[in-house]
Amino acid sequence: MTRAFWTALAIVGAVLVETALGYLVPQPGRLFDPFLLVVVYCALAGGETHGMLTGVAAGWVQDALFGGRVLGLAGLSKLALGFAVGLAGGRFLITSAPARALAVLVASLADGLLVPWLASVFGLELAPLAPLALVGRAAVNASVGGVLFALVERRLQGSR
Amino acid sequence: MAQAVSPARRSRLLLGGLVLVHLAVISHQVDGGGGVSLLQHWLLAALSPLQSAVASVVGGASEAWRGYAFHRETYAENRRLGARLRELETQLQARTHRAQEAERLRDLLELRRELPLQTLAAQVVGREGVPWVRTLTLDRGESDGVTLDSPVLSPTGVVGRVFATGPHAARVQVLLDRDGGAGVVVERSRVHGVVSGQVAAPGTGSDDLLLKYVPERADVRVGDLVVTSGLDRIYPKGLVVGRVRFVGKGSGLSQDIRVEPSAGFDRLEEVLVVRRTELPLDTPHSVQ
Numbered sequence: 001m002t003r004a005f006w007t008a009l010a011i012v013g014a015v016l017v018e019t020a021l022g023y024l025v026p027q028p029g030r031l032f033d034p035f036l037l038v039v040v041y042c043a044l045a046g047g048e049t050h051g052m053l054t055g056v057a058a059g060w061v062q063d064a065l066f067g068g069r070v071l072g073l074a075g076l077s078k079l080a081l082g083f084a085v086g087l088a089g090g091r092f093l094i095t096s097a098p099a100r101a102l103a104v105l106v107a108s109l110a111d112g113l114l115v116p117w118l119a120s121v122f123g124l125e126l127a128p129l130a131p132l133a134l135v136g137r138a139a140v141n142a143s144v145g146g147v148l149f150a151l152v153e154r155r156l157q158g159s160r
Numbered sequence: 161m162a163q164a165v166s167p168a169r170r171s172r173l174l175l176g177g178l179v180l181v182h183l184a185v186i187s188h189q190v191d192g193g194g195g196v197s198l199l200q201h202w203l204l205a206a207l208s209p210l211q212s213a214v215a216s217v218v219g220g221a222s223e224a225w226r227g228y229a230f231h232r233e234t235y236a237e238n239r240r241l242g243a244r245l246r247e248l249e250t251q252l253q254a255r256t257h258r259a260q261e262a263e264r265l266r267d268l269l270e271l272r273r274e275l276p277l278q279t280l281a282a283q284v285v286g287r288e289g290v291p292w293v294r295t296l297t298l299d300r301g302e303s304d305g306v307t308l309d310s311p312v313l314s315p316t317g318v319v320g321r322v323f324a325t326g327p328h329a330a331r332v333q334v335l336l337d338r339d340g341g342a343g344v345v346v347e348r349s350r351v352h353g354v355v356s357g358q359v360a361a362p363g364t365g366s367d368d369l370l371l372k373y374v375p376e377r378a379d380v381r382v383g384d385l386v387v388t389s390g391l392d393r394i395y396p397k398g399l400v401v402g403r404v405r406f407v408g409k410g411s412g413l414s415q416d417i418r419v420e421p422s423a424g425f426d427r428l429e430e431v432l433v434v435r436r437t438e439l440p441l442d443t444p445h446s447v448q
Contacts, residue, residue: 012210015207015210015211015214016214016217016218018289019211019214019215019218019285019286020214020218020221020222022286022287022289023218023219023222024222026287026425026426027287027288027291027294027426029288029289029290029291029292029293030291033289033290035289047171048171048175049167049170049171049174052171052174052175052178053174056178056182060203061207062289062290064203064204064207065207065208065211065286065289065297066286066287066288066289066290066295067288067289067290067293067295068288068290068292068293068295068333068337068339069189069293069323069324069333069339070186070189070190071185071186071189071203072182072185072186072189073186074290075182076179076182076183076186079175079178079179079182080179083171083175086171112291115290115292116292118186119292122186122187122190123190124190124339125338125339126292126293126338126339127292127338127358128292129291129292133291137291
């Protein structure tokens with residue numbers, strides 16, 4: 001129950017950040033994906049089931065508020081990422097800040113490739129991101145994610 | 161005696177189930193022409209109040225931040241020019257801000273007067289959050305008379321059309337979206353075509369619109385004004401879309417034509433939504 005509450009709060013936080021970014025930069029989605037950070041963190045902290053459920057929730061909120069005409073693409077992509085990251089978190093030691101940042105980097109790259117691919121499977125046209133933009137977005141996500149995860153962990157350890 | 165399902169097996173079953181649900185939901189939307197308005201409607205109705213609240217908080221914070229930044233800037237000025245000048249500068253900035261806002265609203269009002277259509281002014285409260293689409297969120301919804309496919313205009317040109325509505329919010333597919341499009345005509349030569357977006361990433365391409373289906377020998381020149389043709393039955397005839405920036409040889413029998421959109425999509429703060437029920441098939445004159 002507590003975990004669900006904090007996850008929901010994190011998704012609300014992602015909405016806030018995404019909306020705020022919309023005021024500051026013209027195309028915030030090209031720069032940064034706060035929903036992805038929520039999914040990766042929850043998957044690493046709670047395992048694949050928690051990761052994929054968070055992925056579904058975060059992806060659908062992102063689809064509904066910031067996505068295109070067809071709902072579910074970000075939901076499906078983040079569901080798969082939540083599961084994959086959760087699975088990887090259970091098998092490998094992804095606890096240090098650089099390892100977590102690397103997990104965000106890989107997840108961000110996968111998300112950037114997965115959504116256009118899923119769209120093409122359904123016969124929808126989405127412009128794939130240019131390689132430089134894809135890597136840039138992943139780097140920003142990884143940098144911010146690495147710092148944020150370290151801060152959250154430090155706070156959690158302090159409260160224990 | 162039923163055997164207990166292991167957690168790993170349970171999570172895989174859940175994954176399979178959720179993937180199937182997603183595939184079904186997405187397929188249903190695609191089969192239905194790309195828009196499950198009821199689903200969009202419910203989700204937007206449930207989530208848009210949160211976004212509106214966040215937008216107003218962020219808007220306030222943004223204003224406060226701008227104010228803070230401005231004061232820091234003028235502080236350096238004050239050091240050189242004295243207290244009197246600082247006061248005047250502050251007043252001047254505040255008035256300039258108000259004047260700019262008034263100018264934008266005046267432009268919007270003028271466009272509203274010129275248009276032979278019933279329109280509704282709306283504020284942009286959000287932008288797309290994924291890199292593959294170009295959308296806006298407006299603070300007006302069904303309760304204000306906004307309906308699906310309502311054209312959205314700015315004082316300088318066509319912005320896009322409404323693709324999802326909630327009670328107090330609506331989402332707009334911008335012309336720049338790759339999935340977006342409008343029937344257009346080149347005003348000088350009356351050559352017809354269709355414009356659509358490319359959604360190019362900043363720094364890696366252009367934000368020009370593609371003018372498609374123009375035959376190789378059609379008379380189109382750089383600088384030509386492109387306006388809506390009204391043939392798509394969404395946008396009224398004669399609204400400015402942009403100017404031709406590039407004409408080249410395309411693949412096949414069509415020309416490669418790029419149009420610079422006249423609406424400044426990245427700077428939009430207020431827009432006009434045309435009420436669908438009031439749409440005439442022929443707008444009598446070009447609105448520029």
